[in-house]
Amino acid sequence: MRKRYLQLEKATQIRKKLAQFIDEKSFAFPKYDTLARLLCGKYKLSEQQASDLFAIYSAISSVRSLKLSERRNLFFVRKKRTDHLLHLVESEQLTKIEIEKYINYGLRLKCYLTKSNDNYAKRMKLKKLLADKIIFNLFIERSSRTHRSFDAAAKMLGASVINEKDPTAISLMSRNESFADSIRTFCQYSDLLILRAPWPYVIEEAIEAQKKLQNIIPVINAGSGSNQHPTQGLLDVMTIKEVLKIKSFDELKKKRVVIIGTRFKRALRSFIITLYAVCPEIEFVIIAPPGESSLKNITKRLNFDSLDITISNSISKSVRGALVIYLASIESKPTSNYQKTLKLKEKNLKFADKRCIILHPLPRNSEMNYNIGRMPSNQIWTQVKNGLYIRAILLIDCFGRLKKIEKILRKI
Numbered sequence: 038m039r040k041r042y043l044q045l046e047k048a049t050q051i052r053k054k055l056a057q058f059i060d061e062k063s064f065a066f067p068k069y070d071t072l073a074r075l076l077c078g079k080y081k082l083s084e085q086q087a088s089d090l091f092a093i094y095s096a097i098s099s100v101r102s103l104k105l106s107e108r109r110n111l112f113f114v115r116k117k118r119t120d121h122l123l124h125l126v127e128s129e130q131l132t133k134i135e136i137e138k139y140i141n142y143g144l145r146l147k148c149y150l151t152k153s154n155d156n157y158a159k160r161m162k163l164k165k166l167l168a169d170k171i172i173f174n175l176f177i178e179r180s181s182r183t184h185r186s187f188d189a190a191a192k193m194l195g196a197s198v199i200n201e202k203d204p205t206a207i208s209l210m211s212r213n214e215s216f217a218d219s220i221r222t223f224c225q226y227s228d229l230l231i232l233r234a235p236w237p238y239v240i241e242e243a244i245e246a247q248k249k250l251q252n253i254i255p256v257i258n259a260g261s262g263s264n265q266h267p268t269q270g271l272l273d274v275m276t277i278k279e280v281l282k283i284k285s286f287d288e289l290k291k292k293r294v295v296i297i298g299t300r301f302k303r304a305l306r307s308f309i310i311t312l313y314a315v316c317p318e319i320e321f322v323i324i325a326p327p328g329e330s331s332l333k334n335i336t337k338r339l340n341f342d343s344l345d346i347t348i349s350n351s352i353s354k355s356v357r358g359a360l361v362i363y364l365a366s367i368e369s370k371p372t373s374n375y376q377k378t379l380k381l382k383e384k385n386l387k388f389a390d391k392r393c394i395i396l397h398p399l400p401r402n403s404e405m406n407y408n409i410g411r412m413p414s415n416q417i418w419t420q421v422k423n424g425l426y427i428r429a430i431l432l433i434d435c436f437g438r439l440k441k442i443e444k445i446l447r448k449i
Protein backbone atom coordinates (compact mmCIF):
# COMPACT_ATOMS: atom_id res chain seq x y z
CA MET A 38 0.00 0.00 0.00
CA ARG A 39 2.75 2.42 1.00
CA LYS A 40 4.58 1.69 -2.25
CA ARG A 41 1.49 2.62 -4.23
CA TYR A 42 1.10 5.92 -2.41
CA LEU A 43 4.72 6.62 -3.17
CA GLN A 44 3.82 6.14 -6.83
CA LEU A 45 1.09 8.76 -6.44
CA GLU A 46 3.58 11.11 -4.85
CA LYS A 47 5.99 10.53 -7.72
CA ALA A 48 3.26 11.16 -10.32
CA THR A 49 2.31 14.36 -8.51
CA GLN A 50 5.91 15.48 -8.37
CA ILE A 51 6.37 14.94 -12.12
CA ARG A 52 3.25 16.89 -12.98
CA LYS A 53 4.10 19.71 -10.62
CA LYS A 54 7.47 19.97 -12.31
CA LEU A 55 5.83 20.06 -15.74
CA ALA A 56 3.30 22.64 -14.54
CA GLN A 57 6.17 24.81 -13.35
CA PHE A 58 7.49 24.94 -16.89
CA ILE A 59 4.12 26.23 -18.06
CA ASP A 60 3.94 28.88 -15.34
CA GLU A 61 7.44 30.12 -15.15
CA LYS A 62 8.41 30.10 -18.79
CA SER A 63 5.50 32.20 -19.99
CA PHE A 64 3.73 29.19 -21.45
CA ALA A 65 6.64 28.34 -23.75
CA PHE A 66 7.10 24.65 -23.12
CA PRO A 67 10.65 23.30 -23.48
CA LYS A 68 11.73 21.04 -26.33
CA TYR A 69 11.07 17.33 -26.02
CA ASP A 70 14.76 16.44 -25.61
CA THR A 71 15.15 18.53 -22.48
CA LEU A 72 12.08 17.06 -20.88
CA ALA A 73 12.73 13.50 -22.03
CA ARG A 74 16.02 13.58 -20.12
CA LEU A 75 14.16 14.68 -17.01
CA LEU A 76 11.26 12.26 -17.39
CA CYS A 77 13.20 9.19 -18.42
CA GLY A 78 16.32 9.91 -16.39
CA LYS A 79 15.27 11.43 -13.10
CA TYR A 80 11.75 10.02 -12.96
CA LYS A 81 12.44 6.72 -14.72
CA LEU A 82 9.44 6.85 -17.06
CA SER A 83 9.34 4.68 -20.15
CA GLU A 84 9.73 6.44 -23.49
CA GLN A 85 6.03 5.92 -24.21
CA GLN A 86 4.97 7.42 -20.89
CA ALA A 87 7.36 10.34 -21.33
CA SER A 88 6.09 11.04 -24.83
CA ASP A 89 2.41 10.88 -23.69
CA LEU A 90 3.07 13.32 -20.88
CA PHE A 91 5.06 15.61 -23.13
CA ALA A 92 2.28 15.70 -25.73
CA ILE A 93 -0.35 16.52 -23.13
CA TYR A 94 1.66 19.21 -21.38
CA SER A 95 2.70 20.94 -24.56
CA ALA A 96 -0.99 20.98 -25.58
CA ILE A 97 -1.88 22.49 -22.19
CA SER A 98 0.76 25.15 -22.58
CA SER A 99 -0.67 26.13 -25.96
CA VAL A 100 -4.15 26.44 -24.41
CA ARG A 101 -2.74 28.50 -21.53
CA SER A 102 -1.09 30.86 -23.96
CA LEU A 103 -4.48 31.78 -25.42
CA LYS A 104 -6.16 34.94 -24.23
CA LEU A 105 -8.71 34.42 -21.47
CA SER A 106 -11.59 35.18 -23.86
CA GLU A 107 -10.33 32.50 -26.26
CA ARG A 108 -9.91 30.00 -23.43
CA ARG A 109 -13.47 30.70 -22.29
CA ASN A 110 -14.74 29.65 -25.71
CA LEU A 111 -13.21 26.23 -25.22
CA PHE A 112 -15.03 25.68 -21.96
CA PHE A 113 -18.58 26.43 -23.07
CA VAL A 114 -20.85 24.82 -25.63
CA ARG A 115 -22.11 27.59 -27.86
CA LYS A 116 -25.53 27.05 -29.28
CA LYS A 117 -27.74 29.47 -31.16
CA ARG A 118 -30.05 30.28 -28.30
CA THR A 119 -28.20 29.22 -25.18
CA ASP A 120 -24.69 28.68 -23.96
CA HIS A 121 -23.98 25.99 -21.47
CA LEU A 122 -21.03 24.73 -19.56
CA LEU A 123 -18.82 22.13 -21.22
CA HIS A 124 -15.93 22.03 -18.76
CA LEU A 125 -15.34 23.91 -15.52
CA VAL A 126 -11.58 24.33 -15.54
CA GLU A 127 -10.70 27.57 -13.77
CA SER A 128 -12.38 30.40 -11.90
CA GLU A 129 -11.18 32.92 -14.50
CA GLN A 130 -13.36 31.36 -17.20
CA LEU A 131 -16.57 32.54 -15.51
CA THR A 132 -17.88 36.01 -16.32
CA LYS A 133 -19.90 38.12 -13.91
CA ILE A 134 -23.09 37.15 -15.75
CA GLU A 135 -22.33 33.44 -15.49
CA ILE A 136 -21.39 33.64 -11.81
CA GLU A 137 -24.59 35.54 -11.03
CA LYS A 138 -26.61 33.04 -13.02
CA TYR A 139 -25.24 30.03 -11.10
CA ILE A 140 -25.54 31.76 -7.72
CA ASN A 141 -29.12 32.87 -8.36
CA TYR A 142 -30.14 29.39 -9.46
CA GLY A 143 -28.32 27.93 -6.42
CA LEU A 144 -30.21 30.22 -4.06
CA ARG A 145 -33.53 29.47 -5.74
CA LEU A 146 -32.88 25.74 -5.49
CA LYS A 147 -32.02 26.12 -1.80
CA CYS A 148 -35.23 28.08 -1.25
CA TYR A 149 -37.23 25.46 -3.17
CA LEU A 150 -35.94 22.65 -0.99
CA THR A 151 -35.95 24.35 2.37
CA LYS A 152 -39.19 26.29 2.19
CA SER A 153 -42.55 24.93 3.25
CA ASN A 154 -44.24 21.75 2.38
CA ASP A 155 -44.46 18.62 0.27
CA ASN A 156 -40.79 17.93 0.20
CA TYR A 157 -41.32 14.42 -1.12
CA ALA A 158 -43.03 15.67 -4.27
CA LYS A 159 -40.42 18.37 -4.78
CA ARG A 160 -37.55 15.94 -4.44
CA MET A 161 -39.19 13.51 -6.85
CA LYS A 162 -39.35 16.27 -9.48
CA LEU A 163 -35.65 16.98 -9.06
CA LYS A 164 -34.85 13.30 -9.32
CA LYS A 165 -36.01 13.25 -12.91
CA LEU A 166 -33.58 15.93 -14.02
CA LEU A 167 -30.49 13.73 -14.49
CA ALA A 168 -32.05 10.27 -14.12
CA ASP A 169 -30.50 9.20 -17.44
CA LYS A 170 -26.95 10.22 -16.49
CA ILE A 171 -23.95 8.53 -14.90
CA ILE A 172 -21.49 10.74 -13.08
CA PHE A 173 -17.93 9.69 -12.31
CA ASN A 174 -16.45 11.19 -9.13
CA LEU A 175 -12.69 10.69 -9.34
CA PHE A 176 -10.95 12.01 -6.24
CA ILE A 177 -7.31 11.04 -6.07
CA GLU A 178 -6.78 13.49 -3.26
CA ARG A 179 -8.62 13.69 0.07
CA SER A 180 -11.89 15.59 0.32
CA SER A 181 -14.82 15.67 2.71
CA ARG A 182 -16.99 18.48 1.40
CA THR A 183 -16.37 18.69 -2.33
CA HIS A 184 -16.58 14.96 -2.90
CA ARG A 185 -19.62 14.34 -0.69
CA SER A 186 -21.54 17.38 -1.89
CA PHE A 187 -21.03 16.45 -5.57
CA ASP A 188 -22.12 12.92 -4.71
CA ALA A 189 -25.19 14.18 -2.83
CA ALA A 190 -26.04 16.72 -5.55
CA ALA A 191 -25.84 14.09 -8.30
CA LYS A 192 -28.05 11.71 -6.31
CA MET A 193 -30.51 14.50 -5.51
CA LEU A 194 -30.87 15.00 -9.28
CA GLY A 195 -31.40 11.28 -9.90
CA ALA A 196 -28.05 10.56 -11.54
CA SER A 197 -26.15 7.35 -10.87
CA VAL A 198 -22.74 7.95 -9.36
CA ILE A 199 -19.49 6.04 -9.58
CA ASN A 200 -17.28 7.11 -6.68
CA GLU A 201 -13.57 6.46 -6.86
CA LYS A 202 -11.41 7.86 -4.13
CA ASP A 203 -8.75 5.25 -3.58
CA PRO A 204 -6.01 5.73 -6.16
CA THR A 205 -4.46 2.44 -5.17
CA ALA A 206 -7.62 0.59 -6.20
CA ILE A 207 -7.36 1.63 -9.85
CA SER A 208 -4.78 0.69 -12.41
CA LEU A 209 -3.61 4.30 -12.58
CA MET A 210 -1.45 3.83 -9.51
CA SER A 211 -1.35 0.13 -8.89
CA ARG A 212 -0.46 -1.07 -12.39
CA ASN A 213 1.39 1.95 -13.65
CA GLU A 214 -1.34 2.84 -16.17
CA SER A 215 -1.01 6.38 -17.46
CA PHE A 216 -3.36 9.07 -16.17
CA ALA A 217 -4.51 9.76 -19.73
CA ASP A 218 -5.49 6.12 -20.31
CA SER A 219 -7.32 6.01 -16.98
CA ILE A 220 -9.35 9.07 -17.99
CA ARG A 221 -10.05 7.62 -21.45
CA THR A 222 -11.34 4.49 -19.72
CA PHE A 223 -13.59 6.21 -17.18
CA CYS A 224 -15.07 8.39 -19.92
CA GLN A 225 -16.41 5.25 -21.62
CA TYR A 226 -18.58 4.50 -18.60
CA SER A 227 -19.92 7.90 -17.65
CA ASP A 228 -21.47 11.14 -18.92
CA LEU A 229 -19.55 13.58 -16.74
CA LEU A 230 -16.31 13.48 -14.79
CA ILE A 231 -15.68 15.33 -11.54
CA LEU A 232 -12.00 15.39 -10.78
CA ARG A 233 -9.69 16.28 -7.91
CA ALA A 234 -5.97 15.60 -7.96
CA PRO A 235 -2.96 17.05 -6.19
CA TRP A 236 -1.32 18.59 -9.25
CA PRO A 237 -2.13 21.75 -11.23
CA TYR A 238 -3.67 21.61 -14.73
CA VAL A 239 -5.13 18.16 -14.09
CA ILE A 240 -8.42 19.23 -15.68
CA GLU A 241 -6.70 20.42 -18.83
CA GLU A 242 -4.87 17.09 -18.82
CA ALA A 243 -8.16 15.17 -18.59
CA ILE A 244 -9.71 17.22 -21.40
CA GLU A 245 -6.66 16.80 -23.60
CA ALA A 246 -6.63 13.03 -22.97
CA GLN A 247 -10.17 12.77 -24.37
CA LYS A 248 -9.38 14.68 -27.53
CA LYS A 249 -9.22 11.76 -29.92
CA LEU A 250 -12.22 9.95 -28.47
CA GLN A 251 -15.56 9.96 -30.23
CA ASN A 252 -17.46 11.45 -27.30
CA ILE A 253 -16.03 14.12 -25.10
CA ILE A 254 -17.61 14.27 -21.69
CA PRO A 255 -17.64 17.37 -19.44
CA VAL A 256 -14.97 17.62 -16.77
CA ILE A 257 -15.50 19.65 -13.60
CA ASN A 258 -12.60 20.85 -11.50
CA ALA A 259 -13.07 19.78 -7.88
CA GLY A 260 -9.64 21.10 -6.84
CA SER A 261 -6.46 20.94 -8.91
CA GLY A 262 -3.20 21.10 -7.02
CA SER A 263 -2.65 24.42 -5.36
CA ASN A 264 -4.03 26.59 -8.11
CA GLN A 265 -7.78 26.21 -8.75
CA HIS A 266 -10.97 25.34 -6.88
CA PRO A 267 -13.68 27.08 -8.91
CA THR A 268 -16.73 25.51 -7.25
CA GLN A 269 -15.41 26.67 -3.86
CA GLY A 270 -15.14 30.25 -5.17
CA LEU A 271 -18.75 30.07 -6.35
CA LEU A 272 -20.13 28.74 -3.07
CA ASP A 273 -18.18 31.38 -1.10
CA VAL A 274 -19.61 34.23 -3.15
CA MET A 275 -23.07 32.64 -3.02
CA THR A 276 -22.80 32.64 0.80
CA ILE A 277 -21.83 36.31 0.85
CA LYS A 278 -24.81 37.20 -1.37
CA GLU A 279 -27.21 35.14 0.72
CA VAL A 280 -26.12 36.11 4.22
CA LEU A 281 -25.58 39.80 3.52
CA LYS A 282 -28.84 39.88 1.50
CA ILE A 283 -27.12 41.48 -1.46
CA LYS A 284 -29.31 42.39 -4.44
CA SER A 285 -26.56 43.72 -6.66
CA PHE A 286 -22.87 42.95 -6.22
CA ASP A 287 -22.25 46.68 -6.73
CA GLU A 288 -23.23 47.00 -3.07
CA LEU A 289 -19.81 45.53 -2.29
CA LYS A 290 -17.97 48.44 -3.93
CA LYS A 291 -15.26 49.83 -1.63
CA LYS A 292 -16.06 47.23 1.01
CA ARG A 293 -13.21 45.49 2.79
CA VAL A 294 -12.61 41.76 2.58
CA VAL A 295 -9.89 40.53 4.93
CA ILE A 296 -8.09 37.24 4.40
CA ILE A 297 -6.05 35.73 7.23
CA GLY A 298 -3.70 32.76 7.10
CA THR A 299 -0.46 31.26 5.95
CA ARG A 300 -1.59 28.66 3.47
CA PHE A 301 -2.78 30.60 0.44
CA LYS A 302 -3.85 27.80 -1.79
CA ARG A 303 -6.50 27.05 -4.40
CA ALA A 304 -9.62 27.87 -2.32
CA LEU A 305 -8.40 31.34 -1.56
CA ARG A 306 -7.26 32.02 -5.10
CA SER A 307 -10.61 30.96 -6.55
CA PHE A 308 -12.44 33.01 -3.91
CA ILE A 309 -10.54 36.19 -4.83
CA ILE A 310 -10.97 35.63 -8.58
CA THR A 311 -14.70 34.95 -8.31
CA LEU A 312 -15.43 37.86 -5.98
CA TYR A 313 -13.30 40.18 -8.10
CA ALA A 314 -15.26 39.12 -11.19
CA VAL A 315 -18.58 40.22 -9.67
CA CYS A 316 -17.21 43.40 -8.09
CA PRO A 317 -13.75 44.59 -9.15
CA GLU A 318 -13.86 47.49 -6.72
CA ILE A 319 -13.57 45.45 -3.55
CA GLU A 320 -10.69 46.20 -1.22
CA PHE A 321 -8.82 42.99 -0.35
CA VAL A 322 -6.47 42.90 2.63
CA ILE A 323 -4.34 39.82 3.16
CA ILE A 324 -2.86 39.25 6.60
CA ALA A 325 0.15 36.99 6.63
CA PRO A 326 3.56 36.73 8.22
CA PRO A 327 6.30 38.63 6.33
CA GLY A 328 7.93 36.75 3.45
CA GLU A 329 5.10 34.23 3.06
CA SER A 330 6.07 32.43 -0.13
CA SER A 331 2.76 30.90 -1.20
CA LEU A 332 1.23 34.36 -0.81
CA LYS A 333 3.80 35.77 -3.20
CA ASN A 334 2.84 33.11 -5.76
CA ILE A 335 -0.83 33.86 -5.36
CA THR A 336 -0.51 37.60 -5.82
CA LYS A 337 1.93 37.16 -8.70
CA ARG A 338 -0.59 35.04 -10.57
CA LEU A 339 -3.58 37.26 -9.80
CA ASN A 340 -2.54 39.79 -12.39
CA PHE A 341 -5.76 41.73 -12.81
CA ASP A 342 -5.17 45.36 -13.66
CA SER A 343 -7.27 47.01 -11.00
CA LEU A 344 -7.10 44.41 -8.23
CA ASP A 345 -6.90 46.35 -4.96
CA ILE A 346 -4.91 44.08 -2.68
CA THR A 347 -2.92 45.11 0.39
CA ILE A 348 -0.66 42.90 2.45
CA SER A 349 -0.58 43.46 6.19
CA ASN A 350 0.54 41.65 9.33
CA SER A 351 -1.83 43.23 11.81
CA ILE A 352 -5.23 41.67 12.36
CA SER A 353 -6.54 44.37 14.68
CA LYS A 354 -5.85 47.23 12.23
CA SER A 355 -6.95 45.38 9.11
CA VAL A 356 -10.31 44.08 10.25
CA ARG A 357 -11.47 47.65 10.94
CA GLY A 358 -14.62 48.07 8.86
CA ALA A 359 -14.29 44.58 7.30
CA LEU A 360 -17.48 43.17 5.85
CA VAL A 361 -16.08 39.70 5.21
CA ILE A 362 -13.26 37.87 7.00
CA TYR A 363 -12.03 34.81 5.12
CA LEU A 364 -9.86 32.49 7.15
CA ALA A 365 -7.33 30.42 5.24
CA SER A 366 -5.51 27.63 7.03
CA ILE A 367 -2.63 28.42 9.33
CA GLU A 368 0.60 26.49 9.10
CA SER A 369 0.33 23.96 11.87
CA LYS A 370 3.96 23.04 12.48
CA PRO A 371 4.56 22.75 16.23
CA THR A 372 7.43 25.23 15.96
CA SER A 373 5.30 27.89 14.30
CA ASN A 374 4.02 30.78 16.38
CA TYR A 375 1.70 31.91 13.59
CA GLN A 376 -1.06 29.94 15.25
CA LYS A 377 -1.18 32.54 18.01
CA THR A 378 -0.56 35.71 16.03
CA LEU A 379 -2.95 34.89 13.19
CA LYS A 380 -5.76 33.49 15.29
CA LEU A 381 -8.97 35.50 15.00
CA LYS A 382 -10.28 36.53 18.41
CA GLU A 383 -13.56 38.09 19.52
CA LYS A 384 -11.90 41.39 20.41
CA ASN A 385 -10.71 41.69 16.77
CA LEU A 386 -14.32 41.81 15.62
CA LYS A 387 -15.24 44.87 17.69
CA PHE A 388 -14.19 47.28 14.96
CA ALA A 389 -15.37 45.23 12.00
CA ASP A 390 -18.55 46.15 10.12
CA LYS A 391 -21.58 45.23 12.24
CA ARG A 392 -22.75 42.83 9.54
CA CYS A 393 -19.31 41.21 9.19
CA ILE A 394 -19.36 37.50 8.32
CA ILE A 395 -16.63 34.92 8.78
CA LEU A 396 -15.91 32.31 6.13
CA HIS A 397 -13.50 29.38 5.96
CA PRO A 398 -13.20 26.77 3.19
CA LEU A 399 -12.41 24.05 5.80
CA PRO A 400 -10.90 21.90 7.13
CA ARG A 401 -9.97 24.24 9.98
CA ASN A 402 -7.46 23.93 12.78
CA SER A 403 -7.09 26.76 15.23
CA GLU A 404 -7.77 29.74 12.98
CA MET A 405 -10.53 31.20 15.16
CA ASN A 406 -11.14 30.96 18.86
CA TYR A 407 -13.91 28.79 20.17
CA ASN A 408 -16.42 31.57 20.92
CA ILE A 409 -16.22 32.97 17.40
CA GLY A 410 -17.22 29.58 16.09
CA ARG A 411 -20.48 29.96 18.00
CA MET A 412 -21.25 33.53 16.90
CA PRO A 413 -23.89 34.30 14.23
CA SER A 414 -21.19 35.92 12.09
CA ASN A 415 -19.64 32.49 11.61
CA GLN A 416 -21.08 31.31 8.28
CA ILE A 417 -18.90 28.32 7.54
CA TRP A 418 -21.79 25.86 7.76
CA THR A 419 -23.79 27.97 5.33
CA GLN A 420 -20.83 27.64 2.94
CA VAL A 421 -20.79 23.87 3.41
CA LYS A 422 -24.53 23.64 2.71
CA ASN A 423 -24.35 25.99 -0.28
CA GLY A 424 -21.77 23.70 -1.87
CA LEU A 425 -24.56 21.21 -2.43
CA TYR A 426 -26.81 23.63 -4.31
CA ILE A 427 -24.19 25.35 -6.44
CA ARG A 428 -22.72 21.99 -7.49
CA ALA A 429 -26.19 20.67 -8.35
CA ILE A 430 -26.74 23.69 -10.61
CA LEU A 431 -23.37 23.19 -12.33
CA LEU A 432 -24.21 19.55 -13.03
CA ILE A 433 -27.56 20.58 -14.50
CA ASP A 434 -25.94 23.20 -16.71
CA CYS A 435 -23.29 20.78 -17.99
CA PHE A 436 -26.17 18.79 -19.50
CA GLY A 437 -27.84 21.96 -20.86
CA ARG A 438 -30.87 21.47 -18.61
CA LEU A 439 -31.19 24.78 -16.80
CA LYS A 440 -34.48 25.37 -18.61
CA LYS A 441 -35.87 22.23 -17.05
CA ILE A 442 -35.02 23.32 -13.55
CA GLU A 443 -36.34 26.78 -14.34
CA LYS A 444 -39.75 25.19 -14.96
CA ILE A 445 -39.61 23.43 -11.57
CA LEU A 446 -38.40 26.47 -9.63
CA ARG A 447 -40.85 28.85 -11.29
CA LYS A 448 -43.74 27.15 -9.57
CA ILE A 449 -42.81 28.22 -6.04
Ligand code: CP
Binds near residue numbers: 182183266398399
Ligand atom coordinates in the same frame (compact mmCIF):
# COMPACT_ATOMS: atom_id res chain seq x y z
N1 CP B 1 -13.27 23.16 0.96
C1 CP B 1 -12.87 21.96 0.50
O1 CP B 1 -12.42 21.83 -0.63
O2 CP B 1 -13.02 20.93 1.38
P1 CP B 1 -12.65 19.41 1.04
O3 CP B 1 -11.16 19.37 0.84
O4 CP B 1 -13.10 18.64 2.23
O5 CP B 1 -13.37 19.04 -0.21
